[in-house]
Amino acid sequence: MNDIVTPGQRLAHAGDYKVSSGTYQKDDFIYASVVGISQILPPEKEGESPIITVTRHKEFNPIPDVGSIVTGRIIRVNQFSATMTIMVVGTAPCKENFQGVIRVQDVRATERDKVQIYKSFRPGDVVRAEVVSLGDARSYYLSTAKNELGVIFAQSMAGYTMIPVSWEEMICPKTKVVEHRKCAKPES
Amino acid sequence: MDDSTPASVQNGMDVDTPPSVTSTPAVFSLDSETFKKIHPTEYHRRFLSQGVRPDGRTLSRFRKAKITVGAITTAHGSAMARLGETTVVCGIKAEITEPKTGAPRDGFIVPNFDLPPLCSPQFKPGPPSELSQSISEYINRVLESSKLLNLSDLCIEEGRAVWVLYADIVCLNYEGNAMDAAMLALVAALKHVRLPTATFYEADNAVRVKEQRTIPLKLSRTPISVTFGVFDGQFILADPDIEEEPHLSSQLTVIIEQNGGLCGMLKPGGSALGQETLTSCLEAARTRATHILGILEGALAER
Amino acid sequence: MADRKRVTGPEKSVVPLLEPGSLSAFTFDPEKRKDGRNIDRIRPVFMKTGVVRQANGSAYLEAGKLKVACGVYGPRQTARSKISSRGILNCDFKFSPFSGGRRRAYIKDSQEKEYSLVLRQALAPAVRLDLLPKSTVDVFVQVLESDGSAACLAAAITCAALALADAGIEMLDAVAACAVGYFDSTICLDPTDEEETYQSGSLVLSYMPSLNEVTHVIQSGEIGTTTTIKALELCVDACAQIQSVMQQTLAATIKEKINGA
Numbered sequence: 001m002n003d004i005v006t007p008g009q010r011l012a013h014a015g016d017y018k019v020s021s022g023t024y025q026k027d028d029f030i031y032a033s034v035v036g037i038s039q040i041l042p043p044e045k046e047g048e049s050p051i052i053t054v055t056r057h058k059e060f061n062p063i064p065d066v067g068s069i070v071t072g073r074i075i076r077v078n079q080f081s082a083t084m085t086i087m088v089v090g091t092a093p094c095k096e097n098f099q100g101v102i103r104v105q106d107v108r109a110t111e112r113d114k115v116q117i118y119k120s121f122r123p124g125d126v127v128r129a130e131v132v133s134l135g136d137a138r139s140y141y142l143s144t145a146k147n148e149l150g151v152i153f154a155q156s157m158a159g160y161t162m163i164p165v166s167w168e169e170m171i172c173p174k175t176k177v178v179e180h181r182k183c184a185k186p187e188s
Numbered sequence: 189m190d191d192s193t194p195a196s197v198q199n200g201m202d203v204d205t206p207p208s209v210t211s212t213p214a215v216f217s218l219d220s221e222t223f224k225k226i227h228p229t230e231y232h233r234r235f236l237s238q239g240v241r242p243d244g245r246t247l248s249r250f251r252k253a254k255i256t257v258g259a260i261t262t263a264h265g266s267a268m269a270r271l272g273e274t275t276v277v278c279g280i281k282a283e284i285t286e287p288k289t290g291a292p293r294d295g296f297i298v299p300n301f302d303l304p305p306l307c308s309p310q311f312k313p314g315p316p317s318e319l320s321q322s323i324s325e326y327i328n329r330v331l332e333s334s335k336l337l338n339l340s341d342l343c344i345e346e347g348r349a350v351w352v353l354y355a356d357i358v359c360l361n362y363e364g365n366a367m368d369a370a371m372l373a374l375v376a377a378l379k380h381v382r383l384p385t386a387t388f389y390e391a392d393n394a395v396r397v398k399e400q401r402t403i404p405l406k407l408s409r410t411p412i413s414v415t416f417g418v419f420d421g422q423f424i425l426a427d428p429d430i431e432e433e434p435h436l437s438s439q440l441t442v443i444i445e446q447n448g449g450l451c452g453m454l455k456p457g458g459s460a461l462g463q464e465t466l467t468s469c470l471e472a473a474r475t476r477a478t479h480i481l482g483i484l485e486g487a488l489a490e491r
Numbered sequence: 492m493a494d495r496k497r498v499t500g501p502e503k504s505v506v507p508l509l510e511p512g513s514l515s516a517f518t519f520d521p522e523k524r525k526d527g528r529n530i531d532r533i534r535p536v537f538m539k540t541g542v543v544r545q546a547n548g549s550a551y552l553e554a555g556k557l558k559v560a561c562g563v564y565g566p567r568q569t570a571r572s573k574i575s576s577r578g579i580l581n582c583d584f585k586f587s588p589f590s591g592g593r594r595r596a597y598i599k600d601s602q603e604k605e606y607s608l609v610l611r612q613a614l615a616p617a618v619r620l621d622l623l624p625k626s627t628v629d630v631f632v633q634v635l636e637s638d639g640s641a642a643c644l645a646a647a648i649t650c651a652a653l654a655l656a657d658a659g660i661e662m663l664d665a666v667a668a669c670a671v672g673y674f675d676s677t678i679c680l681d682p683t684d685e686e687e688t689y690q691s692g693s694l695v696l697s698y699m700p701s702l703n704e705v706t707h708v709i710q711s712g713e714i715g716t717t718t719t720i721k722a723l724e725l726c727v728d729a730c731a732q733i734q735s736v737m738q739q740t741l742a743a744t745i746k747e748k749i750n751g752a
Contacts, residue, residue, distance in 0.1 A: 008665055009738070024663065031702075034661055036745070057748055088226070093221050094225075137569075137625075184216075259636075260590070262591055285503060286503075288501075300588075300597070309545065352501055354588060356587065399509060
């Protein structure tokens with residue numbers, strides 16, 4: 001196929017294909033729901049119909065979804081959670097920021113009840129996290145309970161960029177003071 | 189990104205210590221889009237230290253300006269000005285009102301600049317933002333102090349009826365430096381205005397006008413606004429765009445008129461500027477103003 | 492009402508009256524409309540997308556002298572006070588101060604509030620808000636020049652639907668809208684401002700041509716049922732024409748990108 005289609009354009013009969021992103025089914029037909037290029041993909045499982053999808057040509061505003069890796073800055077900490085503004089979803093920067101919260105039980109995988117937020121995150125830290133749920137009215141719920149998630153950039157009390165020493169400590173290169181953070185594991 | 193981007197940015201940024209500290213080996217590398225979002229000031233600093241800006245311009249280069257007049261037929265005068273991608277439309281509507289008792293021959297000119305939520309994600313519906321209020325106020329002050337219009341030209345009947353010109357400037361796309369675009373659209377629209385012949389009828393205390401609009405306004409000067417931004421207290425950026433504006437340490441706007449004279453200058457706080465910097469900005473502004481005046485003449489001739 | 496945050500002029504001003512005899516008297520004649528159209532023809536429409544680069548999606552529509560611009564922002568995170576498993580569609584309609592015969596104030600008047608509501612009612616059935624939990628889609632319409640208030644509303648709905656499609660928001664169909672004016676028993680499509688002063692009623696229809704479904708109808712004036720049905724049929728045909736222009740405009744942007752790449 002690979003045609004340019006617009007919303008509402010009839011693509012195929014409902015029985016022949018399975019709907020996917022960019023398409024929807026109504027009565028006996030499958031229609032496009034976005035402006036883009038229609039494509040037919042092979043079926044996911046044996047015996048199923050092939051999938052029809054429309055890919056948007058324009059970059060779409062990324063919204064965090066369950067399982068997406070997000071990067072952002074911590075704006076507020078308290079005893080039970082750390083709030084951050086989500087600035088980048090995956091590798092796509094957001095046109096407008098979202099708000100997410102890392103609750104105390106989602107900071108790390110081990111010894112979850114002994115976590116102290118103030119020793120894991122500080123306001124101003126840049127953190128990489130994963131979205132675990134759509135959360136409540138104000139924020140998405142995030143988690144850093146994996147090796148590659150956590151603080152990727154932080155400034156020491158003296159104002160210099162710190163270097164991670166272990167998964168829970170960072171050191172200031174100038175004053176040699178050690179501070180506690182839940183660090184992300186650097187790519188080797 | 190085009191060829192003028194420094195190599196360090198194109199190949200992915202390294203999260204580094206501030207330039208004042210000796211470089212330590214990079215720990216996490218971020219792609220340039222993420223780096224731009226998370227460390228915007230550092231991102232711009234790396235470009236400027238190489239003498240170029242993220243959009244490819246040199247520090248002293250202004251964006252392309254484009255003017256068209258007469259698009260809005262319901263207005264007595266209209267113009268659309270584009271500065272790069274910043275787009276504004278000015279429509280001037282003339283209505284009749286009573287003059288103030290203290291100035292029975294003076295008409296009115298009421299400029300207003302609006303940044304509707306349409307033009308940028310940073311503006312929400314509701315009362316005007318600080319930015320639009322300050323630009324409206326400054327434009328009003330420039331019009332008054334430079335005596336751009338002789339208000340008695342707007343008189344229809346002394347003490348009874350005068351013209352009031354509502355000059356409304358609406359931004360359609362905000363990508364930095366609204367002041368220059370707004371001023372340009374306003375001046376172009378004012379030059380485009382044609383008023384009908386008006387007569388005051390004592391019998392029913394009303395003004396009646398002819399259908400044809402033939403009378404232009406007499407402007408005493410043509411003010412052109414030129415804005416510069418200052419980054420880190422040292423780099424002077426001509427015509428700052430939307431990416432640079434939030435990170436500027438200071439701004440400078442100069443209003444130049446057609447013979448190179450200075451009509452106004454605005455430096456709203458921020459980091460200090462030296463005498464030589466001010467002088468070089470003025471020179472650059474004069475050259476830019478001459479260029480803009482040429483474009484303006486061309487646009488008005490096409491009407 | 493004093494608007495303290497803007498530069499205010501004199502308290503009261505009026506639009507001047509025209510000299511008697513200076514204007515060729517305008518009488519409405521359905522056989523001979525001023526711009527030469529038949530009563531069942533809409534004004535030729537010009538559309539363009541991507542005009543507001545800052546917005547996620549945008550569109551500009553011109554029909555005769557009518558000029559409307561629309562910007563769509565979203566999906567963005569919904570403000571804290573409202574939580575919803577479905578997305579929220581927020582529409583805002585504004586006439587520019589210079590868009591009509593009289594200068595309009597910046598503060599929204601009741602007509603703009605009504606049109607904002609109609610926009611949302613006409614577009615919401617077509618947008619797949621169920622796919623955007625916790626998100627808001629903001630639609631902002633700015634009228635640059637108005638020529639017929641009902642036609643202006645219809646143009647705003649069409650322009651907004653185009654902008655939503657440009658933003659990549661999933662929709663069931665691109666909604667097209669058009670207006671008619673009733674002149675006793677004569678129905679005139681797409682009336683201009685001058686023609687509107689003579690009408691006895693009006694109707695604005697918002698329609699999804701591909702699904703043959705109406706999303707919104709608003710009628711005013713005293714009209715008989717047969718006339719209304721005829722008017723609806725006229726509108727349905729016109730909306731189909733408008734939608735084909737919308738589809739061409741949307742497809743053209745992609746073609747440009749593919750060829751330019």
